[in-house]
Amino acid sequence: MDDQPITAPETPPAPEERPSVPWRWGDLLIAFILGFVAGAVAIGILLAIFPGIDDLETTQWLFLAGGTIYAFELFFAWYFAIKRRGAKLRDAGVFMPTLGAVLLMAPAIIGVFIVEGIVAQVMVNLFGPTPTAEDQLLGGEGVLDRSQIPWVVILTVVIAPVVEEFFFRGLLYGYLRSKMPVIAAASLSGVVFACAHFTPLLIPSLVVLGIALALVYERYRSIAVPIVLHALNNGIVIWALYATV
Secondary structure, three states, X not given: OXXXXXXXXXXXXXXXXXXXXXXXHHHHXXXXXXXXXXXXXXXXXXXXXXXXXXXXXXXXXXXXXXXXXXXXXXXXXXXXXXXXXXOOHHHHOOOOOOHHHHHOHHHHHHHXXXXXXXHHHHHHHXXXXXXXXXXXXXXXXXXXXXXXXXXXXXXXXXXXXXXXXXXXXXXXXXXXXXXXXXXXXXXXXXXXXXXXXXXXXXXXXXXXXXXXXXXXXHHHOOOHHHHHHHHHHHHHHHHHHHOOO
């Protein structure tokens, strides 16, 4: 009888690391709802106190209204998920990454744009023209003037990426990632991110962007990196719009 070599039993693969977070999905839901409601109430109060606000240009009004809501969303997200739960901002990815990580965003945005473009073309073939950036900003009414560009840039290239990345990547994806694998967490957070923009025909493209931002966050653990990618994405869209006016 031949002697059989004795081999050590195979070591089972280590389970996928799932960093825990102290906040819960209910904290984020409450923060999102309260932020929107408080922002709407604050805008109503401003209109009552300063009736002349109605005379602002469309993009100035958009900046005021959007900036107010974003400010309350950011505050309530911080309060319920960080302050109330005794967490640290670093738990939500609020720290500076390496310079190399930021520099990688230039080629990354090219890949994201290619995939977004393919998805957008499929949507056009299926449902017809999708809303343009100008349609989203002006509600399909009016034409964007060059003098209005700074208001749009500040809101969409600076404020929106910071607030949305803190909420959707730092907090929402961070929570989902503590409960499920990377792909599932990135996909689910991408769907929520897309639906929160309330533009049905753009949901597929926004899902692609949301997943890409989540995967970037997973890689570097700092929301500064997806913030840069998000800002580049929005900036290119606004630049393309600016070039046509």
